[in-house]
Amino acid sequence: MEESLYAKMRGKGRFDVNLKGAYSMKQDGPPHKECRITNLSSSGATVYFPRTENLSNGSVVAIDIPIPKTIIRIAVEAEIMWTRERFSELISGIRFTGMLSDTIIRQLTKKTP
8 A cells, every 4th residue: 555645754753942932823814823843743743832722632823933143934724633731832743734854853843053
């Protein structure tokens, strides 16, 4: 049985990052609330939202991910796959509705000297 494109991209590699992004629920307009992005791959990431947020599996969020050391931001749309509450945060696994390219992944994970 042939592996799906999503499964192939998900298996390509995950990167430990700590990026401060902005998000909004898809219907709420442009991203403006703060979130933290970690464990990034071309197909998704782990995102830390404020615990006050009411997110459930299947919710769609718009996220702006900043490219470190630039003013450029990558706008993505993602689906919430799972959530966990921890202290003052809501930790969620998200799946991007479109894959991030290898070039964007390299820019987001570039280590600064």
